Amino acid sequence: MLLSLSWRNVWRNPTRSMVVVVAVALGLWGGVTTMALINGWVKQRIADSIQNEISHIQIHNPEFLLNEEVDKTFNFDSVAQALSSADGIVGLSGRLKVFAMAQTDRANSGLVVLGVKPNSERSVSGIPNKLIMGSFLEGDFKTPSIVLGKKAAEELKLVNYELTDSIAQKLSAMELRLGEQIQPLVGRRIRTRSSFMNALRAELEPALFNHYSETLADSCASFRLNGPVVLTFQTPAGELHSAMFRVRGIYRTSNTAFDARMAYVNFENLALAANINPNYVHEVALLCKDNTSVVSIAQTLSTTYQNLKVRRWDEISPEIALYAAFGDFMGLIYIVIILFALAFGIINTMMMNVLERYREFGMLMAIGMNRLRVYSMIMMESVFLTLTGGVVGIVFSIVFIKIFAQTGFDFSMWAEGFEAIGYSSVVYPDITLANYVLVTILVTATGVLASLWPARRALKLNPMQALRVE
Amino acid sequence: MAIIEVVNVDKIYNDSEVKVTALSNINLTIEKGEFTAIVGPSGSGKTTLLNLLGGLDSPTNGKIRVGDVWLNELKGSKLIDFRLRNIGFVFQSYNLIPVLTAGENVELIMQLQGVSARVRKQVAADMLVKVGLADRFASRPAKLSGGQQQRVAVARALASKPQFILADEPTANLDGKSAENLLQIMEHLNRNEGVTFIFSTHDQRVMNRARRVILLEDGRIKSDTLQ
Numbered sequence: 001m002l003l004s005l006s007w008r009n010v011w012r013n014p015t016r017s018m019v020v021v022v023a024v025a026l027g028l029w030g031g032v033t034t035m036a037l038i039n040g041w042v043k044q045r046i047a048d049s050i051q052n053e054i055s056h057i058q059i060h061n062p063e064f065l066l067n068e069e070v071d072k073t074f075n076f077d078s079v080a081q082a083l084s085s086a087d088g089i090v091g092l093s094g095r096l097k098v099f100a101m102a103q104t105d106r107a108n109s110g111l112v113v114l115g116v117k118p119n120s121e122r123s124v125s126g127i128p129n130k131l132i133m134g135s136f137l138e139g140d141f142k143t144p145s146i147v148l149g150k151k152a153a154e155e156l157k158l159v160n161y162e163l164t165d166s167i168a169q170k171l172s173a174m175e176l177r178l179g180e181q182i183q184p185l186v187g188r189r190i191r192t193r194s195s196f197m198n199a200l201r202a203e204l205e206p207a208l209f210n211h212y213s214e215t216l217a218d219s220c221a222s223f224r225l226n227g228p229v230v231l232t233f234q235t236p237a238g239e240l241h242s243a244m245f246r247v248r249g250i251y252r253t254s255n256t257a258f259d260a261r262m263a264y265v266n267f268e269n270l271a272l273a274a275n276i277n278p279n280y281v282h283e284v285a286l287l288c289k290d291n292t293s294v295v296s297i298a299q300t301l302s303t304t305y306q307n308l309k310v311r312r313w314d315e316i317s318p319e320i321a322l323y324a325a326f327g328d329f330m331g332l333i334y335i336v337i338i339l340f341a342l343a344f345g346i347i348n349t350m351m352m353n354v355l356e357r358y359r360e361f362g363m364l365m366a367i368g369m370n371r372l373r374v375y376s377m378i379m380m381e382s383v384f385l386t387l388t389g390g391v392v393g394i395v396f397s398i399v400f401i402k403i404f405a406q407t408g409f410d411f412s413m414w415a416e417g418f419e420a421i422g423y424s425s426v427v428y429p430d431i432t433l434a435n436y437v438l439v440t441i442l443v444t445a446t447g448v449l450a451s452l453w454p455a456r457r458a459l460k461l462n463p464m465q466a467l468r469v470e
Numbered sequence: 471m472a473i474i475e476v477v478n479v480d481k482i483y484n485d486s487e488v489k490v491t492a493l494s495n496i497n498l499t500i501e502k503g504e505f506t507a508i509v510g511p512s513g514s515g516k517t518t519l520l521n522l523l524g525g526l527d528s529p530t531n532g533k534i535r536v537g538d539v540w541l542n543e544l545k546g547s548k549l550i551d552f553r554l555r556n557i558g559f560v561f562q563s564y565n566l567i568p569v570l571t572a573g574e575n576v577e578l579i580m581q582l583q584g585v586s587a588r589v590r591k592q593v594a595a596d597m598l599v600k601v602g603l604a605d606r607f608a609s610r611p612a613k614l615s616g617g618q619q620q621r622v623a624v625a626r627a628l629a630s631k632p633q634f635i636l637a638d639e640p641t642a643n644l645d646g647k648s649a650e651n652l653l654q655i656m657e658h659l660n661r662n663e664g665v666t667f668i669f670s671t672h673d674q675r676v677m678n679r680a681r682r683v684i685l686l687e688d689g690r691i692k693s694d695t696l697q
């Protein structure tokens with residue numbers, strides 16, 4: 001009955017209590033959703049990075065890890081047999097990894113060139129499925145093939161801007177005046193984005209330019225497939241070798257920095273060009289059945305291959321593993337700050353509740369309600385008040401998160417910034433049950449803490465004074 | 471043995487600049503089964519005396535025994551618990567919790583005493599019958615008249631099975647008929663069930679119903695008569 005009494009007391013002044021409930025609900029909704037977004041981001045970043053960049057486990061010649069020198073290889077055949085039959089390993093790719101200077105007729109740039117066997121690489125990496133143009137390294141060509149990231153292709157100026165007839169027609173259909181004004185540009189091929197923009201600016205009236213230029217540039221951009229790229233690298237003997245490759249595919253991940261750096265060529269082509277024994281590799285990448293089996297598999301491999309260095313994803317990229325812990329922590333800090341701010345509102349409401357019922361508390365203490373009970377009653381009221389808001393907020397959050405866990409939450413307005421640091425612009429919020437429990441505990445604790453001061457006020461009263469009739 | 475014994479009690483308020491002697495040299499015993507009125511002009515010390523008897527305040531000098539306990543020997547939560555189990559209170563107003571029904575208000579005190587839920591409900595219903603409110607168990611105080619609210623307060627006091635019930639001006643806020651009615655119920659409980667009542671009043675008609683009248687003037691007992 002004391003519980004039900006406290007609950008009813010909460011609703012003595014419904015408006016005042018509703019204000020607190022709504023405030024707590026909104027605060028938590030924001031906090032929990034933010035937490036879920038951060039969590040979703042981090043998970044996605046980890047998944048992306050395992051899938052596209054580092055896989056679960058990598059094996060190297062330990063000396064290669066020091067300076068990544070081209071001669072620090074190890075015999076692939078010595079491990080391949082055992083690994084491909086090992087339990088829990090679902091993908092295996094032996095790679096050459098060489099630093100190269102890439103040159104086109106217009107620009108040059110440094111690249112990390114991976115020599116891979118397309119089929120093996122597909123078993124560990126998502127990159128072959130991230131192509132936005134062309135194909136991965138399959139197919140027979142006279143000149144060797146190279147697959148570049150979008151960013152690298154842009155840096156090497158392997159892009160043309162051309163307003164084709166079909167685009168022009170679509171534009172006319174969309175907005176007649178736009179179609180007319182761009183006519184002079186149709187069929188012209190422009191090499192850089194900035195000169196394409198300048199050309200647009202010259203032809204279009206300002207309003208149309210402001211509105212359409214970015215989208216137009218995007219849709220007119222096309223990569224120069226089969227464009228030549230010359231790679232220059234050091235051979236194990238210490239000489240510089242150059243070889244020509246042709247761009248056969250462009251990939252794009254959510255990590256622009258990765259896209260700017262990593263290029264893929266056929267294993268045999270690279271071995272030949274860099275003069276490396278094709279039985280040897282720099283790196284073996286492994287994909288495991290699931291994240292949980294990685295630790296034990298890495299453990300076993302370490303003991304089996306004493307002379308090689310076996311590293312898990314979280315050892316290869318400790319900063320990414322750190323994000324995971326950090327993401328949760330950030331979300332919690334955020335919620336704690338929100339609750340701290342809300343606590344003042346709760347204290348205020350509880351204080352009013354107590355002061356208005358001064359005589360009533362006096363009466364209860366006079367007839368024999370002890371301090372502990374008075375205190376628990378006030379505390380329960382505060383917890384009920386806070387928790388009602390908490391439950392509403394969490395239910396809101398669950399619904400919100402459920403919806404956006406399906407569709408994703410699109411940050412593309414700011415996507416450029418996110419992708420530059422390796423985060424996808426569409427985030428799938430994700431939150432664990434443990435975090436909901438933790439948030440509920442925090443909310444309850446806030447209720448308890450917010451009741452301390454008002455309860456102290458009530459406990460200090462003298463029942464005889466409180467009951468005195470003036 | 472008397473259930474209340476007051477020995478050489480003085481009460482001096484000196485929390486403000488002026489010292490107020492609210493009671494001086496009070497000696498008094500009250501026996502089980504009494505129906506006693508404490509009367510006197512405003513400021514004569516009636517409330518002060520009842521507060522001392524109820525353990526809500528402590529005397530400046532002298533001591534008070536309730537049952538076999540000297541109140542000055544109880545402190546803090548022991549004193550609160552003593553009040554809970556031994557003394558029934560009916561105040562002039564603010565007796566009831568507005569969000570609880572009449573029945574629940576009566577049950578509350580038994581819950582504080584640790585009585586089981588089933589017994590509580592039964593006893594609360596019985597007590598409400600005794601004060602003539604059998605059909606108002608589920609009514610909130612706001613739906614009851616002032617007189618009915620005071621009767622619920624009496625039922626609550628009864629439910630706690632106290633040694634005696636203190637009532638400070640229980641009829642002060644009531645009209646004549648309700649006051650009469652409340653007094654009748656109290657008197658009935660006193661006669662038939664031996665419940666001890668000590669109440670203060672200004673009202674001559676209420677005074678007339680008391681069997682013992684203690685008249686206070688300037689904090690002293692001016693007269694103490696049986697009628």
Ligand SMILES: Nc1ncnc2c1ncn2[C@@H]1O[C@H](COP(=O)(O)OP(=O)(O)OP(=O)(O)O)[C@@H](O)[C@H]1O
Nearest residue numbers: 483485490491492511512513514515516517518519
């Ligand atoms: N807490 C207090 N502090 C100071 N003086 C007080 C206090 N309570 C009562 N008094 C004083 O003590 C005296 C007795 O007061 P008390 O309330 O007992 O009188 P009363 O007989 O109940 O009067 P009333 O009929 O008006 O209720 C009065 O002079 C009053 O002003």
Ligand SMILES: [Mg+2]
Nearest residue numbers: 516517518638
């Ligand atoms: Mg008085």
